[in-house]
Amino acid sequence: MEIFWFIPSHGDGRYLGTTKGGRAGTYHYFKQIAQAADQLGYKGVLIPTGKSCEDPWLLASSLAVETERLKFLVAVRPGLMSPTLAARMTATLDRISKGRLLINVVAGGDPVELAGDGLFISHDQRYEATDEFLTIWEKLLKGETVTFDGQHLKIDSGELLFPPVQKPYPPVFFGGSSDAGKKVAAKHADVYLTWGEPPEQAAKKIEEVKKLAEEQGRTVEFGIRLHVIVRETDKEAWEAADKLIHYVDEKAVQTADQVLSRYDSVGQKRMSVLHRGANKSRQSLEISPNLWAGIGLVRGGAGTALVGDPETVAKRMLEYQQAGFNRFILSGYPHLEEAYRVAELLFPLLPLEQQNNENEFFHYGEIIGNNISPKFIKV
Numbered sequence: 001m002e003i004f005w006f007i008p009s010h011g012d013g014r015y016l017g018t019t020k021g022g023r024a025g026t027y028h029y030f031k032q033i034a035q036a037a038d039q040l041g042y043k044g045v046l047i048p049t050g051k052s053c054e055d056p057w058l059l060a061s062s063l064a065v066e067t068e069r070l071k072f073l074v075a076v077r078p079g080l081m082s083p084t085l086a087a088r089m090t091a092t093l094d095r096i097s098k099g100r101l102l103i104n105v106v107a108g109g110d111p112v113e114l115a116g117d118g119l120f121i122s123h124d125q126r127y128e129a130t131d132e133f134l135t136i137w138e139k140l141l142k143g144e145t146v147t148f149d150g151q152h153l154k155i156d157s158g159e160l161l162f163p164p165v166q167k168p169y170p171p172v173f174f175g176g177s178s179d180a181g182k183k184v185a186a187k188h189a190d191v192y193l194t195w196g197e198p199p200e201q202a203a204k205k206i207e208e209v210k211k212l213a214e215e216q217g218r219t220v221e222f223g224i225r226l227h228v229i230v231r232e233t234d235k236e237a238w239e240a241a242d243k244l245i246h247y248v249d250e251k252a253v254q255t256a257d258q259v260l261s262r263y264d265s266v267g268q269k270r271m272s273v274l275h276r277g278a279n280k281s282r283q284s285l286e287i288s289p290n291l292w293a294g295i296g297l298v299r300g301g302a303g304t305a306l307v308g309d310p311e312t313v314a315k316r317m318l319e320y321q322q323a324g325f326n327r328f329i330l331s332g333y334p335h336l337e338e339a340y341r342v343a344e345l346l347f348p349l350l351p352l353e354q355q356n357n358e359n360e361f362f363h364y365g366e367i368i369g370n371n372i373s374p375k376f377i378k379v
Helices: 027-040 056-064 083-096 111-116 123-141 179-188 199-215 234-244 250-260 266-275 310-323 335-345
Strands: 002-006 044-046 071-076 101-105 146-149 154-158 172-175 191-195 221-230 286-288 305-308 327-331
Touching (some): 027 044, 027 056, 027 335, 056 071, 056 083, 071 083, 083 154, 123 146, 123 154, 123 179, 172 179, 179 199, 199 221, 199 310, 221 234, 221 335, 250 266, 327 335
Parallel strands (some): 002 327, 044 071, 071 101, 101 172, 172 191, 191 221, 221 305, 221 327
16 A cells, blocks of 8 residues: 655645635645655655646656655646657656656646636547547657657657656556546556545446456556545544534535536546535535545545544555555645644554655654653553
8 A cells, every 4th residue: 555645735724615724835835745745654745736736847846856755746737738748847857856756647627727728629539639648648758759640639750858767657647537538547547546435436436447458458556535534533533524614604615616517527526426415514424434525515626535533544445445446645634734643643554665764763752751762651
């Protein structure tokens, strides 16, 4: 199991739907989170993309030199970037980071935002363009000279002069819940990503993508994107969930729904259905044992959180792993403090690859009476 964290470049705070308890989205703050994730042993961080976010490529290239082991999952945007430019950016950042780049393929889901970026093609056409984009991008990074004449893209003798560190190219993560998205993911993805749906729904997606990949003569691994609210007791965790949406009122929910309802993303529609018609009670928002849809009331994209004490949350994560997921991209509000909380409470209970052995040389907890390590005191 590999655990990733999240850089909240579109905003962060102690509560949703309000400026109360909000954090300034500064580079210094993002660096704090990245360095905490690096030191704590997270495998990498996802940096989001879109007009509500800081540019992920610039942010990742800055944070790469501030960290040592952390990998960066950064979006390429077919339709908004040319595949040759994206290949050069990929190779450069992979070299700068010494092989710590991962690629997140984002076809887009908001037609209004895409129109503002100059893209005016339909949902399924975006995945056709994505297929062409990745075909060219992969060949360039393999060192091939590419001439390509497709329905959406045309390249004449494209070349990449400086190769990436990772061969043949950095691993490709790909989300897409539509039939069109799953077909392209099966053809190109190393890791298929999905937002946090109930385990039985998520497992069904795995089987569908596995079958499509087998038809391509390929195998694909699977990742899931979830928020986490973990506390020492179950009661404290659910209280924290309620507190997170304390300032979310009906106006905020309606405002978010007006925007998200225009999306043609099947994944977003599936997320929205999970909380539609729900009130703010635990009973209506707990859509599966310990899977809570409260975040999706006002947040686009990943809208569900695992809520509970460490043993319970770890058990739920192991259930997802048993279904086929081995990469977990997690987040929590606020992201700096929760990076520590998740690592301290959950990591010891999960089958993780040890990434950071340097911490074994340091003591944990304050020395008692200026003389005795707390590790010798039985609790």
